[in-house]
Amino acid sequence: MPCPLTLEEAMEHEMKHGRLFNDPNNVDLKKIRRIVSNRLSAQRSRIKIVNYTSDSEKMIKDLEDRISILISQVESSKEKKILLELENDSLQRELEKRSTKSKSLELAIEEERSQIKLIKEPEKTAQKNKGKEIQDLHFQPPKVTKHEL
Incomplete structure (x- = not known):
């Protein structure tokens, strides 16, 4: 758009080229100034x-x-969310499997320990009895000296 004229410039232009000055008898400058x-x-x-x-x-x-940019970001985020949910589900299942396996292994280890304990008990008892027998065989009465009599 062209730059607007100042009031003075517009008045000069109107005086030279304008319709308002067609009738020289009807020239009211205040009115022309207001119109311009x-x-x-x-x-x-x-x-x-x-x-x-x-x-x-x-x-x-x-x-x-x-x-437009945000819509594509939202769609991408939705896809990522779905993939992460699938991955999370998979990892949860894997964790449950490993947890179950770990518990069963702990039970198996505990069972093995109790069996080992049962096997070692008779051996300990036998070793204690054997140790007493050996001590009894090597038992020597204390020596009595003349002074003690």
Whole structure:
């Protein structure tokens, strides 16, 4: 849009080329000044509307672009979420399997320990009895000296 004229410039232009000065008997400068001022004001208003519309259209385009980008990000995030949920389910199942296996191994180890304990008990008892027999065989009464009598 062309740059609006000042009131003085517009008055000069109107005096040279305008319709308001067609009748030289009907020249009221105040009236002409007001008409020209109103025209300039209307022109400035139209320029503001055009600028506002242009800025709004640019903002709309920028927002539409942003929405487009965000929509693709949301879709990508949804896909990632689904994959992570599947992976989580798989890992939960694996954890349950390993936990069950670990418990069964702990029970098996505990059972083996109790069997070992049962096997070692008779051996310990036999070793203790054997040790007493050996001590009894090597038992020597204490020597009595003359002084003790």
